Amino acid sequence: MSKVRVLVGTRKGAFVLTSDGKREKWDVSGPHFAGWEMYHLKGSPVDPNRIYASQTSGWFGQIIQRSDDGGKTWTQPGTPPGEQTGPGAMPKGESNKFVYDTSAESGKPLTTHQFYDGKQHPWEFKRVWHLEPSVTDADTVYAGVEDAALFRSTDGGKNWKELSGLRGHGTGPRWQPGAGGMCLHTIILDRSDPNRIYIAISAAGAFRTDDGGKTWRPINKGLYSQYIPEPTAEVGHCVHHVAMHPSRPDVLFMQKHWDVMRSDNAGDSWKEVSGNLPTDFGFVIDVHAHEPETIYVVPIKSDGEHFPLDGKLRVYRSKSGGNEWEALTKGLPQNNCYVNVLRDAMAVDSLDKCGVYFGTTGGQVYGSANAGDSWSAIVEHLPAVLSVEVQTLA
Amino acid sequence: MIRVVLPGHLRALARAGAEVQLHVDGPVTQRSVLDALEAQYPMLRGTIRDHVTQERRPFLRFFACEEDYSLEPPDTPLPEAVASGKEPLLIIGAIAGG
Numbered sequence: 001m002s003k004v005r006v007l008v009g010t011r012k013g014a015f016v017l018t019s020d021g022k023r024e025k026w027d028v029s030g031p032h033f034a035g036w037e038m039y040h041l042k043g044s045p046v047d048p049n050r051i052y053a054s055q056t057s058g059w060f061g062q063i064i065q066r067s068d069d070g071g072k073t074w075t076q077p078g079t080p081p082g083e084q085t086g087p088g089a090m091p092k093g094e095s096n097k098f099v100y101d102t103s104a105e106s107g108k109p110l111t112t113h114q115f116y117d118g119k120q121h122p123w124e125f126k127r128v129w130h131l132e133p134s135v136t137d138a139d140t141v142y143a144g145v146e147d148a149a150l151f152r153s154t155d156g157g158k159n160w161k162e163l164s165g166l167r168g169h170g171t172g173p174r175w176q177p178g179a180g181g182m183c184l185h186t187i188i189l190d191r192s193d194p195n196r197i198y199i200a201i202s203a204a205g206a207f208r209t210d211d212g213g214k215t216w217r218p219i220n221k222g223l224y225s226q227y228i229p230e231p232t233a234e235v236g237h238c239v240h241h242v243a244m245h246p247s248r249p250d251v252l253f254m255q256k257h258w259d260v261m262r263s264d265n266a267g268d269s270w271k272e273v274s275g276n277l278p279t280d281f282g283f284v285i286d287v288h289a290h291e292p293e294t295i296y297v298v299p300i301k302s303d304g305e306h307f308p309l310d311g312k313l314r315v316y317r318s319k320s321g322g323n324e325w326e327a328l329t330k331g332l333p334q335n336n337c338y339v340n341v342l343r344d345a346m347a348v349d350s351l352d353k354c355g356v357y358f359g360t361t362g363g364q365v366y367g368s369a370n371a372g373d374s375w376s377a378i379v380e381h382l383p384a385v386l387s388v389e390v391q392t393l394a
Numbered sequence: 395m396i397r398v399v400l401p402g403h404l405r406a407l408a409r410a411g412a413e414v415q416l417h418v419d420g421p422v423t424q425r426s427v428l429d430a431l432e433a434q435y436p437m438l439r440g441t442i443r444d445h446v447t448q449e450r451r452p453f454l455r456f457f458a459c460e461e462d463y464s465l466e467p468p469d470t471p472l473p474e475a476v477a478s479g480k481e482p483l484l485i486i487g488a489i490a491g492g
Contacts, residue, residue, distance in 0.1 A: 035403055059453040059487045060403060060441040079437045097445045 003393040004349050005070065006357055007051065008365055009038035012383035014053060015365075016071045019378075023355055023369040026378045032074065033065065037127075040344055041071075043391040044133040044141075052141050052157055054128040062127050064095040064143075064157045078158035095157050098125050098145055101164035110167045113147065114176040123147045123167070130344060130387075132187035136194065144184035148175060148201040150213065163213035166199065171218055171235040178202035178238045178257075185343055186242045190249040198252065198267065203228075203238035206254065208267050219267030223256060227303075240283045241343040245292035253295050253322070255285040255343075260297055262322050273322020278309050284346035288371060289354040293321040296348075296356060296372060298341040307338035315358070317372050331375035332366065339364070344387040351392055359385025396427055397482035401454075404442070404485070408435040413482060422477035424456060425468040442485060453488040 002021035008014065013031025032038075037056045044050040049070045055063040065074045077095040100123055102111075115121035126146040134140035139156040149167050151160040175182060186200035195212045198219075205220040218234050228236045238257035245251065254261040254270065258281050261270040274280035279299045288294035297316050301309045308314060312335065315328040339362035349355035356372050359365045363382035368375045395415040405412060416430040432439045439445065442454055448468075450456070455464040459473045459481050475481035 034406075057403065059401070059451065060407075061444075061451060062440070063407065063437075076437050096440045099446055 002351055004351065004355060005043070005048075005391040005393060006347075006365065006367070006378070007041035007043065007071070007387075007389045007391070008359055008379075008382065008385060009041050009053070009344075009387035010359075010363070010383040010385050011037055014038040014041055015379070015382060017365065017378055021351055023349075023351070023367060028379050029071070031383075032071070036063075038386065039127060040130050040387040040389070042131050042133055042389045043070075044138040045135050046133070047138040048391050048393055050133070050138045050156075052131040052133060054131055054143070056127040062096045062098060062125070064128070064131075066095075066157050077153075077156050095159075098128070098143070098151055098160050099162075100125065100149060100167070101162040103164075110172045113172055113182060114174055116177060120173060123149070126181060129183045129185045130187055132189060135189050135191050142187050142189075142197075144187050144199060146181045146183040147177075148182045148184040148204060150184055150187070150199055152213070163209075165209070165214050166207060166216045169207075169216045171204070174233075174235050175201060175204035176236065186239070188242060188244050188252075190244075191246050192249055196249065196266075198242060198244070200239040200242045200254075202240065203236060203257075205235045205237040206239050206242060206252075206267055219263070220270070221268065222263075222270030223261065224259070224272075225257065227257070241285050243285045243287050243295070245287045248292045251292065251321075253285050253287060255282050255297055257281065257303060260285065260322060273318070275318070275323035275325055277316055277325050278314075282341075283343040284341050284358060286346045286348055286356070288356075289348045289350040290352065291319070291354075294319045294371070295321065296346065297325075298346070298358065300340060306340040311336050311338060313337040313339065313360075315356070315372055315375070328368075328372040328375070330373065331368075331377075337362075342386055344389075345385050347388050347390040349390045349392045355390065357388050357390055359388045361385065395479050396422060396430070396476065397479055398427065398431055399482045399484045401485060401487040403487070404438060407437055407441065410435060415479075421469075422472050423469050424463065424466065424472065427472065427476075427483055428468075455486045455488065457484040457486055458482070 006017040013034040015030035019026045039054040041053040051067040053065040112120035128143045130144040132142040143151040150163045188198040190196040200206045208219045209216045223237045225237045240255045243253045250266045252263040260274045262273045263270045282300045313332040316325040318325045339360035346358040354371045356368045361384040364380045365378045366375045367378045
């Protein structure tokens with residue numbers, strides 16, 4: 001019988017929620033890495049037992065953890081527990097080493113981006129926001145980091161190398177941090193074309209490579225951001241999240257700072273599909289596992305008030321790829337609810353019916369086993385949820 | 395043996411107790427102690443000193459014998475009481491938020 005495993009990253013540790021295909025009763029394990037900020041955990045589509053996790057701390061920096069048994073045990077890649085290095089031994093503990101590429105071969109290594117005050121500011125590594133395992137190789141994984149850059153490991157997370165063509169393509173000095181920092185938070189791999197990758201950065205915009213990460217270009221035509229000096233600028237847009245259905249890699253859905261957007265040509269142009277949403281500010285966006293035109297958002301009141309409108313937690317679903325939205329409220333709190341749902345904190349399973357999951361800054365993880373028609377809290381009172389990912393297991 | 399007291403999160407990461415003991419060849423300095431610590435517990439690389447610059451991470455401090463050695467150059471000898479193992483080197487996380 002099918003199983004579902006939900007990977008939850010929080011401000012104070014990671015939690016793993018498991019259930020059978022009915023998704024009625026859940027086992028909760030954790031906190032794993034108690035006390036650490038767990039920005040993101042994601043399993044490999046190739047080997048579901050392989051899970052990568054980003055463990056961070058303002059005190060102690062960035063750690064990459066990896067599980068090869070579905071989250072039961074964890075190691076830092078390259079550093080088996082208890083194993084020590086001797087004199088002259090190869091250095092270990094390198095899995096948390098993210099060093100920006102400044103080599104001459106990369107062409108134009110960048111040293112500065114725009115800071116909040118408009119001045120140029122040096123690139124400084126802070127943390128990994130998002131880990132995206134390859135769809136073809138369990139040892140290959142991409143990392144989106146703050147300050148914004150894309151790294152790749154091809155040895156299971158032990159060594160990381162920047163794909164510096166992204167920072168170096170020319171618009172980098174115009175990128176600037178959003179309120180959460182200048183983070184590369186979205187990485188989308190195209191299963192039908194291994195050379196195509198989409199990424200998104202706050203506050204720079206969306207970018208695409210068609211040659212495996214060597215060269216990149218902004219894909220922000222059609223975005224309108226009234227909070228930047230040139231609202232239709234090539235870069236500078238605060239893209240919060242982008243989602244794609246694997247069967248239609250040219251169709252993208254975007255939750256921008258304000259506005260829900262859609263592209264039907266791989267990001268070459270965008271049009272707004274906010275339609276009848278009560279507010280089009282928000283962070284998450286995701287696509288139904290079996291219906292590529294069914295999408296989900298959680299509207300948030302405004303950029304200054306990061307909580308649901310009127311204290312009512314409502315997921316909005318569009319079955320028409322945007323513009324026409326319906327509120328999904330059954331099982332969700334409809335008064336006095338002032339939590340947020342952060343950009344990586346929604347995911348879907350691939351069971352029939354499609355399961356939808358999201359986590360809140362109030363520590364609840366809600367799940368729906370019927371594509372959003374009704375919801376229940378799988379777990380409550382966790383630390384603030386930073387990310388939610390789902391694995392559907394045979 | 396040199397004694398080093400780690401903050402709680404690093405104990406968990408290193409799967410070590412509150413105090414670890416290290417063998418250090420040559421002069422006992424911040425650098426030589428941290429080199430020995432990272433050799434014995436490689437998972438701590440990058441958590442106390444920056445991977446690239448090797449500078450102390452800003453929210454960590456080094457204390458010994460009731461003195462603050464955080465701002466001392468890394469090759470300055472630590473007190474004899476630390477070198478002899480009588481007193482530990484304390485690695486302390488800043489009390490900032492939680």
